[in-house]
Amino acid sequence: MDDIIIAQNDNAETISNINSAISETCMVCGECVSRCFLNTAYPDMNPRRLIRKIALGRAQEMVDSEFIWACTLCARCTADCPKDLRMDAIIRNVRGMAWTQGKVPARIREGIEKGKEFGNNVGMDSEEFIDTAQWIAEEMEDDAEDLPEGALDVPFDREGAEIFYVPNPREYTSNPGMFQTYLKFFAYVGADWTLSSKVFDITNWPYYMGDQEDAVDLVRLMVDEARNLGARILLTTECGHGFKILRKDAENWLDEKLDFEVLSIIELAHRYWKEGRIKLSKGSVDKKITYHDPCNVGRKVGVFEAPREILREIASEFVEMWPNRKYSVCCGGGGSVGQNSDMGAKRLEHAHYKKDQILATGADVVATSCQNCLTQLGDLQARYEMPVEIKSVIELVVEAIEHDRD
Amino acid sequence: MPSNSKKSAVIVGAGIAGLASARLLSENGVDVTVIEKSSGIGGHVANWGCMATSECQVCHCCSLSDIIAALDESPVRFMTGWQLESINTGVGGQLSGVIVVENESRNIREIPADALILSIGFETFDPSSKGLWGYGVLDGVITLAEFDDFIREDRLSELVPDQDAPRIAFFQCVGSRDKSIGANYCSQYCCKAGLRSAIRIKTDKPDWDVSLFYIDLQVAGKYATTLLDNAKDLGIHLVQGVPGEVFPYQGNKLGVVSEKNGLNVRDQFDRIILSVGQRPNPTAADLSRITGVGLDNFGFFRNLEGLDRFRTSEKGIYVAGACSGPMDIETTLTSAEAATADILEDLSNWREGS
Numbered sequence: 001m002d003d004i005i006i007a008q009n010d011n012a013e014t015i016s017n018i019n020s021a022i023s024e025t026c027m028v029c030g031e032c033v034s035r036c037f038l039n040t041a042y043p044d045m046n047p048r049r050l051i052r053k054i055a056l057g058r059a060q061e062m063v064d065s066e067f068i069w070a071c072t073l074c075a076r077c078t079a080d081c082p083k084d085l086r087m088d089a090i091i092r093n094v095r096g097m098a099w100t101q102g103k104v105p106a107r108i109r110e111g112i113e114k115g116k117e118f119g120n121n122v123g124m125d126s127e128e129f130i131d132t133a134q135w136i137a138e139e140m141e142d143d144a145e146d147l148p149e150g151a152l153d154v155p156f157d158r159e160g161a162e163i164f165y166v167p168n169p170r171e172y173t174s175n176p177g178m179f180q181t182y183l184k185f186f187a188y189v190g191a192d193w194t195l196s197s198k199v200f201d202i203t204n205w206p207y208y209m210g211d212q213e214d215a216v217d218l219v220r221l222m223v224d225e226a227r228n229l230g231a232r233i234l235l236t237t238e239c240g241h242g243f244k245i246l247r248k249d250a251e252n253w254l255d256e257k258l259d260f261e262v263l264s265i266i267e268l269a270h271r272y273w274k275e276g277r278i279k280l281s282k283g284s285v286d287k288k289i290t291y292h293d294p295c296n297v298g299r300k301v302g303v304f305e306a307p308r309e310i311l312r313e314i315a316s317e318f319v320e321m322w323p324n325r326k327y328s329v330c331c332g333g334g335g336s337v338g339q340n341s342d343m344g345a346k347r348l349e350h351a352h353y354k355k356d357q358i359l360a361t362g363a364d365v366v367a368t369s370c371q372n373c374l375t376q377l378g379d380l381q382a383r384y385e386m387p388v389e390i391k392s393v394i395e396l397v398v399e400a401i402e403h404d405r406d
Numbered sequence: 407m408p409s410n411s412k413k414s415a416v417i418v419g420a421g422i423a424g425l426a427s428a429r430l431l432s433e434n435g436v437d438v439t440v441i442e443k444s445s446g447i448g449g450h451v452a453n454w455g456c457m458a459t460s461e462c463q464v465c466h467c468c469s470l471s472d473i474i475a476a477l478d479e480s481p482v483r484f485m486t487g488w489q490l491e492s493i494n495t496g497v498g499g500q501l502s503g504v505i506v507v508e509n510e511s512r513n514i515r516e517i518p519a520d521a522l523i524l525s526i527g528f529e530t531f532d533p534s535s536k537g538l539w540g541y542g543v544l545d546g547v548i549t550l551a552e553f554d555d556f557i558r559e560d561r562l563s564e565l566v567p568d569q570d571a572p573r574i575a576f577f578q579c580v581g582s583r584d585k586s587i588g589a590n591y592c593s594q595y596c597c598k599a600g601l602r603s604a605i606r607i608k609t610d611k612p613d614w615d616v617s618l619f620y621i622d623l624q625v626a627g628k629y630a631t632t633l634l635d636n637a638k639d640l641g642i643h644l645v646q647g648v649p650g651e652v653f654p655y656q657g658n659k660l661g662v663v664s665e666k667n668g669l670n671v672r673d674q675f676d677r678i679i680l681s682v683g684q685r686p687n688p689t690a691a692d693l694s695r696i697t698g699v700g701l702d703n704f705g706f707f708r709n710l711e712g713l714d715r716f717r718t719s720e721k722g723i724y725v726a727g728a729c730s731g732p733m734d735i736e737t738t739l740t741s742a743e744a745a746t747a748d749i750l751e752d753l754s755n756w757r758e759g760s
Contacts, residue, residue: 029579029621030647034663035538039670046670048647077650080536080586082579327538 025083026051032077032087037330041350042067047077047087054094063098069105069343070350073208073241073335074295079326088300088335096210104209105340111205112214119221120201122169129172129200130156136176137183146403151187157229158194163268164231164260165193166202166222168239168371178371181395182237182265188401189272193235199225202242208336216253219245226260233261235268238392240296240334240370247301264297266369269397270306273313279402280313287389289315289396290363292354292377293328294370307369307393314400315365321357329354331368333376347376348383355384369393413753415521416441416504418490418693421449422735423727424525425473426742432480434750439517441506442486443689448474449527451735453551455558457602459609464629465602466735488515492696493522493723501722521722521749524693524707525742528684528728531581531589538651539580539680546660547652550576550599550681557603562610565677571613572676575662576600577648578620582683582732591704593683595734597624600681601633608640617643617675619664652678684732697723706731716745724749 032047033039039046045067053062062068073088098104111121118124137152144152171179186193199221206214226234236243246262272278289311297303304325312318332351337343358366366377366388377390415431417424420442432438451470457463488506491514496502503518530551533541540547556565566572578600582593604616625633637644647664655661659674686705694701699718700708707730709715716724726745727738
């Protein structure tokens with residue numbers, strides 16, 4: 001059995017056989033026990049027990065458990081672990097053992113196989129992607145008078161474009177409305193941007209599974225394509241783990257410097273607004289808005305203030321959930337849980353803490369900047385009939401951008 | 407004892423370490439001046455209450471009043487409201503005196519000194535920097551030092567005014583042994599202080615429910631077993647594992663989740679008392695610049711090793727108490743004795759040499 005990496009730091013988040021002095025790391029302080037949002041759903045499991053089981057040579061019990069698939073890799077439990085352990089990395093290691101033993105949820109395995117063949121988890125080829133993207137753009141014709149001329153021409157493979165935008169497959173499958181939102185954003189800001197007809201999936205499902213080899217391959221594809229295109233910015237859509245991997249892990253994984261900037265679209269919007277390139281209509285969204293920090297965007301990368309500054313500008317009222325930022329409670333759908341049909345509706349039952357947190361704010365709108373969180377929060381809204389709308393930050397930005405409507 | 411009447415020492419910091427050193431040096435004929443930045447003497451210990459139940463719990467708080475009583479009869483000079491500004495050195499880099507400045511008037515004075523003791527103590531950890539304990543956010547989460555005020559002022563009944571039999575929890579290792587906040591060390595006083603406080607409550611208020619959440623109880627020394635036995639006999643719940651989050655529960659209660667018998671259990675309390683650890687005194691950085699005594703990775707003064715651990719890299723400059731590392735009152739007194747012995751040894755050697 002492979003050893004499990006227990007001590008983790010930002011540079012060591014790779015799967016390898018490192019002998020860990022496990023008894024010298026975790027000191028069973030218990031901080032993580034109380035911070036895990038699964039501690040009521042799995043009353044006999046918690047992050048600390050997981051580590052102790054591994055320490056006692058019982059990792060296989062965890063490989064065969066449901067707990068490792070219910071975990072969302074949110075890493076709130078170890079956000080300030082006294083010993084610097086990273087639970088997301090530990091769980092990915094345990095899942096890596098499951099992967100090598102062939103014990104991986106079917107739908108995820110399928111997505112990974114497609115990723116290896118097509119470079120995207122839905123198995124779409126270049127031609128179909130171009131057709132789909134153009135069709136989604138054409139569907140906006142009714143709104144075209146609102147948009148600058150040429151806004152519906154979707155650029156592909158434009159060498160020398162400043163921005164290489166990588167979408168999430170939801171945008172050209174289940175949720176084309178999101179893709180339209182981003183197209184509008186690019187049009188309003190006059191972005192010098194392009195899509196790639198070959199690399200058009202920001203997600204990285206092998207990462208979820210501790211399948212490091214395939215995870216690195218997907219990052220390699222994106223990085224090489226950004227260089228082929230000569231882009232100065234690799235722009236990630238509102239996708240938590242996709243953004244986090246490129247921004248935080250890619251250089252370590254590939255062991256090379258990236259010669260372009262990795263930005264999330266929310267950071268780009270914030271930058272353009274601060275530079276005066278776009279104007280946001282102050283208080284124009286007449287709603288009480290709260291912000292859900294996606295674990296990857298917030299706790300793991302540290303983007304806390306950009307979305308808040310934008311939302312404070314455009315909302316008539318902005319309220320915080322407690323806890324927030326570094327201590328934000330996971331939506332309950334991250335880390336493959338949302339994609340894993342084996343977890344079924346459990347992900348909604350597990351997220352009662354998030355539900356309570358949202359209701360306590362009395363907000364009309366929950367904004368967030370991760371499509372995974374958006375889907376989960378939308379499902380939570382329906383499941384618990386919460387009187388809130390769930391919106392992406394960029395959706396709200398697009399609503400609030402002041403533009404020439406002549 | 408040889409007379410050291412022509413020798414003088416300056417002590418920076420009038421906490422128990424500085425005062426104990428002052429008393430011992432003065433008793434051995436050294437001319438002593440104590441510089442204290444604040445307006446009063448006694449430091450943290452002066453704000454700490456006696457933990458005695460029907461029996462002494464050996465917390466050593468009362469040593470302070472004994473030391474101050476002895477100092478009242480001594481020729482030791484106190485300069486409260488003054489700070490160290492710079493040091494003077496003579497031939498061979500040997501310390502010859504210090505320049506001190508008065509906080510308000512900015513008056514400057516030069517004091518001859520053959521020895522300088524740094525005894526500026528520590529600062530308690532501010533638990534609001536780890537937000538999920540709710541300190542500063544949730545009413546009812548307080549620090550051990552804040553709790554201690556209720557003991558010192560003899561108003562324990564007011565701790566939870568509207569409850570006959572409140573539930574109290576102590577959290578140990580708050581701000582200690584914690585890499586995430588740069589304090590990967592044991593503060594060495596809190597297990598004992600937490601236990602004594604819990605025992606004190608349970609003795610005065612047998613109806614109250616008292617729990618103490620710990621990682622492992624670092625209680626060493628000859629009174630360790632007595633403390634633990636007392637706690638158990640009184641029915642204090644000693645619970646392994648310290649919750650990392652406190653949440654509001656049923657209105658004004660404080661909820662926590664911890665692991666008991668292999669299960670995650672939810673519990674609620676009326677007050678949660680955080681046994682906050684010791685952090686370096688932030689003024690150590692200034693004094694390090696002034697004196698040349700380095701700081702360790704945590705920000706405590708860097709002392710020499712072995713038998714010289716109350717000496718520093720700078721000849722004539724010594725450390726006593728928690729400014730060179732966390733310690734309890736008993737150890738602090740020992741460190742003051744050791745620093746004093748080193749000074750007396752060095753002073754007598756210099757005299758013979760000169």
